[in-house]
Amino acid sequence: MQVPSPSAREAASMYGTAVAVFLVLLVAVLQGLAPPESPLPYRIPLDPKGDLELSWDVSYTQKTIYFQLLVQELKAGVLFGMSDRGELENADLVVLWTDGDNAYFGDAWSDQRGQIHLDSQQDYQLLRAQRTPKGLCLLFKRPFGTCDPKDYFIEDGTVHLVYGVLEEPFGSLEAINTSGLQKGLQRVQLLKPKISIPALPEDRRTMDIQAHNVLIPSKTTYWCHLTKLPQDFPRHHIVMYEPIITKGNEALVHHIEIFQCTNQFQNITFSGSCDSKEKPQELKVCRHVLAAWALGARAFYYPEEAGLAFGGSNSSRFLLLEIHYHNPTNIRGRYDNSGIRLHYTAKLRHFNAGIMELGLVYTPVMAIPPKESAFVLTGYCTAKCTQAALPPLGIRIFASQLHTHLTGTKVVTMLVRDGQEIEIVNRDDHYSPNFQEIRMLKKTVYVYPGDVLITSCTYNTEDKNEATVGGLGTQEEMCVNYIHYYPQTQLELCKSHIDPCFLQKYFHLVNRSNLGEYCTCPQASVPEQFASVPWNSFSRVVLKALYDFIPVTVHCNKSSAVRFPGKWDLQPLPEIISKLKEPTPRCPTSRDQSSSSLTVVNIGGGKV
Numbered sequence: 001m002q003v004p005s006p007s008a009r010e011a012a013s014m015y016g017t018a019v020a021v022f023l024v025l026l027v028a029v030l031q032g033l034a035p036p037e038s039p040l041p042y043r044i045p046l047d048p049k050g051d052l053e054l055s056w057d058v059s060y061t062q063k064t065i066y067f068q069l070l071v072q073e074l075k076a077g078v079l080f081g082m083s084d085r086g087e088l089e090n091a092d093l094v095v096l097w098t099d100g101d102n103a104y105f106g107d108a109w110s111d112q113r114g115q116i117h118l119d120s121q122q123d124y125q126l127l128r129a130q131r132t133p134k135g136l137c138l139l140f141k142r143p144f145g146t147c148d149p150k151d152y153f154i155e156d157g158t159v160h161l162v163y164g165v166l167e168e169p170f171g172s173l174e175a176i177n178t179s180g181l182q183k184g185l186q187r188v189q190l191l192k193p194k195i196s197i198p199a200l201p202e203d204r205r206t207m208d209i210q211a212h213n214v215l216i217p218s219k220t221t222y223w224c225h226l227t228k229l230p231q232d233f234p235r236h237h238i239v240m241y242e243p244i245i246t247k248g249n250e251a252l253v254h255h256i257e258i259f260q261c262t263n264q265f266q267n268i269t270f271s272g273s274c275d276s277k278e279k280p281q282e283l284k285v286c287r288h289v290l291a292a293w294a295l296g297a298r299a300f301y302y303p304e305e306a307g308l309a310f311g312g313s314n315s316s317r318f319l320l321l322e323i324h325y326h327n328p329t330n331i332r333g334r335y336d337n338s339g340i341r342l343h344y345t346a347k348l349r350h351f352n353a354g355i356m357e358l359g360l361v362y363t364p365v366m367a368i369p370p371k372e373s374a375f376v377l378t379g380y381c382t383a384k385c386t387q388a389a390l391p392p393l394g395i396r397i398f399a400s401q402l403h404t405h406l407t408g409t410k411v412v413t414m415l416v417r418d419g420q421e422i423e424i425v426n427r428d429d430h431y432s433p434n435f436q437e438i439r440m441l442k443k444t445v446y447v448y449p450g451d452v453l454i455t456s457c458t459y460n461t462e463d464k465n466e467a468t469v470g471g472l473g474t475q476e477e478m479c480v481n482y483i484h485y486y487p488q489t490q491l492e493l494c495k496s497h498i499d500p501c502f503l504q505k506y507f508h509l510v511n512r513s514n515l516g517e518y519c520t521c522p523q524a525s526v527p528e529q530f531a532s533v534p535w536n537s538f539s540r541v542v543l544k545a546l547y548d549f550i551p552v553t554v555h556c557n558k559s560s561a562v563r564f565p566g567k568w569d570l571q572p573l574p575e576i577i578s579k580l581k582e583p584t585p586r587c588p589t590s591r592d593q594s595s596s597s598l599t600v601v602n603i604g605g606g607k608v
Contacts, residue, residue, distance in 0.1 A: 040057045040066060040067075040068050041055075041298075042055060042056050042057065042192060042298070043055040043056075044186060044296045045186075045250050046080075046161065046163050046186050047163065047184055048251045048252060048328060049251065049329070049331070050072075050250060050251045051071070051072045051073050052069065052070070052071055052078070052080075052163055052165075053069075053070040053072070054068070054069055054161070054186075055068040055070070056068065058191055062143075063143055063144045063586065064143050064144070065141065065143075065144065065154060065190060066141045067080075067138075067139070067140055068139045069137070070134060070137050070138075071096075071135050071136045072134060073135065074135060074136045075167045075168075076097065076098050076167055076170070077095065077097035077098055077103070077165075077166035077170075078095075078096050078163065078165055078166060079093050079094075079165075079166070079178070080094055081093035081094060081161070081162055082152040082154070082161055083152065083160055084160065085430070085432075086162060086187070087185075088110060088114065088181070089110055089111070089112050089113065089114045090111065091109065091110045091152075091178075092109055092150060092152035093107075093108045093116070094106070094108070094124040094140065095108045095176070096138065097166055097169075097170055097173065097176065098166075098169050098170075099169050099170065099171055099172075100169035104173070105129070106124075106173070107121070107124045109151075113177070113179075114177045114179045115176075116173055116177065117173075118173050118174070119150050119151070121146065121150075121151075123148060123151055124140050124141070125140060125141050126140045144191070145585030145587060147585060147587035154191065155191065155429065156189075156191050156427060156428075157191075157427060157430055157431065158428050158432055159188055159189065159190045159430065160432070161185060161187070161188060162183065162184070163183060163184055163185075163186075164178055164181035164182065166181065167182070186295070187295070187432055187434065187435035189297075189437070193439075195301075198304040200240060200343065201345040203346060203347055204240075204343050205343075205346075206341050206342065206343050207341070207342045207344065208339055208340075208342075209319060209321050210244060210337050210339030211223060211225050211271075211323055211337055212225070212337065213336075214323075214336045214337070215333075215336075216252055216325050216327060216335070216336050217325060218327060219327060219330065220324075220325065220326050220327055220328065221273055221274075221275075221324075221325045222274035222275065222323070222325075223272070223274065223323045223324075224270060224271070224274040224279060224322055225270075225321040225322075226268070226269060226271065226286075226318065227318075227321060228318045228319065229310075229317040230317075231317075233317065234346070235309055235310075235348070236307075236310060236345060236346055236348075237302075237308065237344060237347075237348050237349050237352075238290070238307055238308040238309075238310060239301070239344060239345055239349070240300065241293075241300050241341060241342045241343060242293075242340070242343075243338070243339075243340060243341075245338045246335075246337050248334070249334060252325055252327055252334065252336070253324075253325065253326075253338045254294070254295055254325065254326035254434075254435075255292070255294035255295060255323075256291075256292070256293045256322070256323050256338065256340055257291070257293075257321075257322045258290040258319055258322075258340055258342075259286040259288060259319065259320040259322065260286065260288040260289075260290050260315070260316055260318070260320075261283075261286035261288075262288075262316055263314070263316050264285070265316050265318045268280050268282060270283065274322060284472070286318065288355070289355060289401065289438075289482055290308065290310060290319065290342075291342065291438075292401060292436070292438045293437065294435055294437030295435075297437050300438060300440070301440075302349075302398075303353075303396075303398055305349055305350045305486070306349055306350070306351040306352070306398075306486035307345065307348065307349040307352070307353060308352075308355075309352050309353075309488075321339060321340075323338060323339075351486040351488070352487060352488035353484060353485065353486045353488060354484075354485055354486065354488030354489060354492075355482055355483070355484055356482070356483050356485060356489075356492060356493070356494060357480055357481075357482060357493045357494070357495060358379065358381050358413060358453050358480070358481040358483060358495065359413075359455040359478070359480040360378075360455075360457070360478065360480070360495055360497060361555050362470055362472050362476075362478060363470050363471070363497045364469035364470055364476075364526040364527050364530070365497050365500050365503050366469070366477075366479075366497050366547070367468060367470065367477075367530050367543075368407065368459045368461050368464075368467065368468045369461065369533075369535050369539070369543065370464040370467060370468075370535055371461065371462055371465075372540075373460055374409070374458050374459075375459050375460075375544075376456055376459075377457055377477075377547060378454060378455065378456040378547070378548075379456075379495050379497075380452065380454055380496040380554065380571075380573065381452065381453035381454075381455075381495065381554075382452060382494075382554050382556075382571060383450045383574065384554070384556070384566065384568075384571065385491070385554055385568075386450060386451050386453070386491075386494070387449045387450045388564045388566060389489055389490060389494070389564055390447065390448065390451075390491065391449075391489060392449065393448075394447050394448035394451075395446075395486065395487065395489065396444045396445070396446055396447075396485055396486055397425060397441065397444065397446075397447060397483045397484065398440065398441055398444050398486070399439060399440050399484035400413070400426035400438070400439055400441060400482065400483050401436060401437065401439070401481070401482040402431060402436070402480070402482075403433075403436055403478060403481070403482065404431070404433055404480070405474055405475070405476060405477050406433055406475070407459040407460055407464070407477060408433055408457055408458070408478075409430075409432075409459065409460045410429050410431050411426075411428050411455070411456070411458075411479070411481065412427040412428070412429075412455070412456050413427070413455045413481045413483075414453070414455075414580070415445060416452040416454060416574060416576060417450075417451050417452070419574075419576060419577040419578065420576075420577060420578040421576065421578060421580040422451075422580075423580070424580070425441070425481070426439065426481060426483075438482075447485075453494065454574065455479060455480075457477075457479035459477065467531065469527050469530055470497075480495075490558045490559065490564075491557070491558065492557060492558060492559040493555055493557040493561075494554075494556055495555045496555065496571075497553055498546065498547060498551075498552055498553070499550060499551055499569065500526075502550045503526070506542060506546050507533075510539050513538060514534055549573070551573065553569050553570070553571070555568070556568060
C-alpha cells in the first residue's frame with residue numbers, strides 16, 4: 001500500500017525536520033468485534049447529542065494522558081484537541097480524516113484563521129483504532145508537556161476541549177479549515193487527583209435531591225428547585241455525594257449545586273428558571289454550598305475522619321437545587337430528573353468539616369476597568385485573622401471551589417508562612433465561570449495560626465465599555481475560593497477589600513487631573529463614580545497601584561457575620577519576601593519511535 005504524497009507545504013515541513021510527521025490509518029469495519037471493557041475511569045460526552053464520547057485516564061508516573069474517543073456516527077473524520085479558551089482556531093489538535101480512499105491520523109494545529117497544519121513534532125501516539133457496534137473507537141496518548149510551541153501544556157485546572165466534525169473527504173490535511181465545520185467545546189479537569197476512596201460507614205443512608213420532571217428549556221438555562229429536609233430531621237454527617245443524571249441527558253446537564261438556606265428562611269416553594277421574575281427574592285439567602293458537581297466529575301468523598309453536618313435544630317431545613325442545562329443546539333422535548341444523591345450517617349465522625357470563604361468581600365470598591373485583558377484583584381486572609389480564629393493545631397484543607405462571575409479567567413490561592421510562599425492551595429490558569437466544581441486537592445494543605453492565604457483573580461473586560469464593580473449580581477464580579485477543611489472552626493469568612501477612604505481620594509485625584517470635566521463626586525454612589533471615570537492610562541495605572549499597595553479592611557467573620565474581636569480596618573498588606581517559582585512545562589525525557597516515525601496500520605480495509 002502506497003502512502004499518498006503530501007502537499008508541498010506538508011512535504012517541506014516533513015523533510016525540513018527529517019521526521020516523518022503523520023500516522024496513516026486504514027480502518028476496517030470489524031463486524032461483531034468489540035473492544036474489552038474500557039479501563040479508562042473518566043468519561044464525558046463532547047457534543048450535545050452524545051455522538052462523540054471521550055474517556056481518559058492519567059498516569060502521573062509517565063506524565064501522560066490516555067484518551068479514548070468514541071465516534072458513534074463517523075462521516076469523513078473528526079478533529080479533537082485543546083485550546084486556551086475553547087476556540088477551534090489556534091488549537092492543538094489530533095485529526096482523523098479521509099481522502100476518500102484511505103484514512104489518516106496525525107498531530108496537527110490550527111492557526112488564527114482556522115487553517116489546519118500538520119505538526120512537525122508528532123506527540124499524539126495512536127495505540128488502537130477499531131470499529132465497534134457503538135462506532136469507531138480511537139485509543140491514543142499524549143504527554144502533559146511536549147515542549148512543542150504548537151502544543152497545549154496540560155496542567156492542573158480547567159481544560160477547554162474542542163472538536164470538529166468532517167462531513168466530506170479532503171484531498172490533503174491543509175485543505176481543511178475549521179470555519180465551516182460542525183464544532184463545539186467541552187470544559188473538564190483532565191488531571192484528576194489519584195486519591196484512595198475512603199471506606200463508607202455501614203449505616204449510611206441516601207437522600208436524593210432532584211429536579212422533578214423538568215422540561216429542559218431549548219436554550220442554556222439555570223434551573224432552581226427548592227426542597228426541604230423532613231420535619232425534625234436530626235443532625236447527620238454527609239460522607240459522600242454523587243450525581244444522578246437522567247439517562248439520555250448526559251450531554252445537557254452541565255453542572256449541579258445544592259445550597260442550604262439560612263435559619264431565618266420562610267416556608268415558600270419555587271421551581272423554575274433562576275432568572276425568572278417570579279423567583280422569590282428570599283432565595284438570595286440560600287448560598288451556603290452543600291454539594292457541587294460538574295461534567296466529568298465523579299463521586300465526592302469526605303475524609304474518613306470528617307463529615308459535613310446537616311440537619312438538626314440549628315440548621316435550616318430548606319435546600320436549593322440549581323442545575324445548569326447547557327443546550328446550545330436547542331434540543332426540544334427532553335424531560336429531566338437529575339440531581340445529587342447525598343450519602344449520610346447518623347454516627348457522627350470525629351471532625352465536622354467546614355467551608356470557609358477566602359478572597360474579596362462583595363463590594364463595589366473593588367472594580368475592574370473596561371477594555372482590560374488581564375486585570376488582577378487580590379483578597380487577603382491575614383495572619384492576624386488566622387491567629388485569632390484557627391485552633392493551635394491548625395486546619396486541613398482537602399478540597400476547593402473557585403468562583404468568579406462572567407469576566408474571571410484565572411484564580412489562584414497561595415499559602416504564605418513567615419513571609420514565604422509555601423504552596424499553592426488551588427490554581428486554575430484557564431478558569432471559566434461556566435465550569436465550577438468542588439475539586440479534591442492532590443494533597444492535604446495544612447494551615448496554622450499566623451499563616452496567610454492570598455487569593456488573586458484575573459479578569460478580562462475587553463468587551464466592556466464601563467467598569468465592572470464587585471457585588472452579588474451576575475454582571476458584577478466576585479473573587480472567591482470556598483475551601484473545604486476540617487476541623488470546623490467559627491471562622492466562616494476571611495476576606496478583604498481596600499479602605500473606601502483611599503478610593504475616594506482616587507476619585508478626587510482623577511477629577512482634578514481632568515480639570516473637573518468628569519464628576520466623580522463623593523455624593524454619588526461608588527458604582528456611579530466608577531461609571532464617570534475616564535479610562536485613560538493615568539486612571540488605569542493609579543487604580544492598579546491603589547489596589548496593589550493600599551491598606552485593606554479585613555472581614556474576619558464568624559458564621560453569625562460578627563467579626564472576631566480586634567481592629568480590622570487599615571491593615572497593612574502581608575509582606576512577601578520569597579515567592580514560589582512559576583511552574584514550567586517538563587519535556588518528555590524520551591520518545592517512542594512510533595510517535596516520531598511514519599506508521600502504517602493496516603487492519604484490512606480502507607474507508608472511514
